[in-house]
Amino acid sequence: MTPRTGLAVPAAAPPRVLVRGRERVEPALRAAVGSLHPWPRRMASFALGWCDADGTPAAGGGKGVRQALAVLGGEAVGAPEEAIVAGAVAVELVHTFSLVHDDVMDGDERRRHRESAWKAFGTGPAVLMGDALFALAVETLAGAEGGHTGAAVRHLSGVLRDLLHGQADDLLFESRPWAGPEAVRVAEYEAMVAGKTGSLLACALALGPVLAGASPRRVDALTEAGRHLGAAFQAVDDVLGVWGDPEVTGKPVHGDLRRGKKTLPVLAALAAPTPAARSLQALLGPGVPLDAGTARRAAGLVEEAGGRDAAEAAARRHAAAARRCLADGPFAPEAVHELVALSEFLLERRL
């Protein structure tokens, strides 16, 4: 797919903070997961990409985005290493818990080019493993050193509330119609994304600083920056879900459209007062799943009605808002510089 966002030109290589973040966080993450009961421990190692379903070590694992954000958020306020690492470990555990349970709720059989955890181990065991990761996140944070663990656990509680609120809305959106008074509005969708995606990236940036006792002003600025980054990434993921290259995304062409998933480009297109929007509404009306030809026509109409432009504009707008939050600080300039470079790299790479 063609880059169209007008964001900065991507760097030739991934920012080194992606490697640095993993190097600093992964030992503590492995130690925490290693303390679990052997069975959920093995399932969690699979979910984290460290091994195959049968326990064979694997070279996988995520890109390390949240670890990198945690390291940079911590460096931005001069947090001590232990606070950065404890915060990053807690965020990674909550993130993995939420993916594992989300896949159960959505019935998704694939995750990161492999089987999802419930598909590999069964629904009950996957639920148990997610619960164990959730509990481990709380335990990691509550057991962290320093005098701000209470504030950090309260912060994480608020994040979990937002995350689960967003997940509840996302599940409810599935059964709502594309048109009429019950249709999902763009503003509702954006609120759902702020909860489901934004809260966790905000937590990645801000949790270490909370644990280190950073000022509310700096914590709030990092939180806002993280929410905007989450909204920007989600808008780009939504574009990829319709027009992304299946080779890269690992998902079928027009996959989100065929499943009838409510995403920003489609909702924005439907909200436009254009003939293309009305044709799109008629096309989506009969319900899911769409056949390949209908999905292709729908994708064309979404683009014609301005849905793709709207989503890409939203990504640019949120990325700029994140930069403004980071300029507000005061933060260590080098960390802010790396954060901006990282977010631009990630957005360009996705587009």
Place this chain on the structure above:
Amino acid sequence: MTPRTGLAVPAAAPPRVLVRGRERVEPALRAAVGSLHPWPRRMASFALGWCDADGTPAAGGGKGVRQALAVLGGEAVGAPEEAIVAGAVAVELVHTFSLVHDDVMDGDERRRHRESAWKAFGTGPAVLMGDALFALAVETLAGAEGGHTGAAVRHLSGVLRDLLHGQADDLLFESRPWAGPEAVRVAEYEAMVAGKTGSLLACALALGPVLAGASPRRVDALTEAGRHLGAAFQAVDDVLGVWGDPEVTGKPVHGDLRRGKKTLPVLAALAAPTPAARSLQALLGPGVPLDAGTARRAAGLVEEAGGRDAAEAAARRHAAAARRCLADGPFAPEAVHELVALSEFLLERRL
């Protein structure tokens, strides 16, 4: 079923602390649940027995055992009302979370004479609701007043670790054989019960006191007492699962035996060096489900091999150990008196 434990004669009426506990805790519990997203809120109200699946208010709800234990544990150390209530609310939320997710993991379709939550709402929504209750428990505790919230969250984290460890073992026991080197041993079963059942009753007694800053000695004594009560209740429940009156338990006659569930009377019977134990082993060998006649013969053999006596002796032993822990205190005598009366009432009522 005939009372056979030799515990104290049951009171004519339930101890008044069961009502007192609910009266003091339920308003805060309802306020906490009322703060959830409307969808998980409605599902949680069903799981707590406050409404039917369609939202119609119901007069149900649990017996209030954990609330009563929390009130008495708090009174035993002179904890302030806010600490008692916050601890009790957190325990009740964690308990409900664990029941809801357990029913998903075990595939149990009935709970308290009604459909289980996943049966009523679907697996995904039930998982979501459980997650929301779990997060709410942490939030309740982390947001409680006083200077001991960090210690209280750490305490709850340890409880969750034990609870999920026990649940993992319980699930794994299902696929292990009745005999041979892979058979579940009585000691393993007792360790599983200490985690899955004991940890939560221990938490009910001790969490409010931790939140109120009670001394480690008193917290440890309450924790031990709670673990023993949990083991005693579970031993009696195990007896009821084989010989209980279906009218009272709401479960089919010989239900646990027919499903091949590993429980104390059966494991203790199989461990006995008697002909009845060997006949029982042969009967259980072919696997589940057992037909009605086989289950009746198996129940007879469990009794003949001493399994029922062993479970009832374990219940008496653990109840006595709980009383000794409470005598160790120092605790407010009236609270200890009520705790002993409550536990005897509950054990006799079950037997």
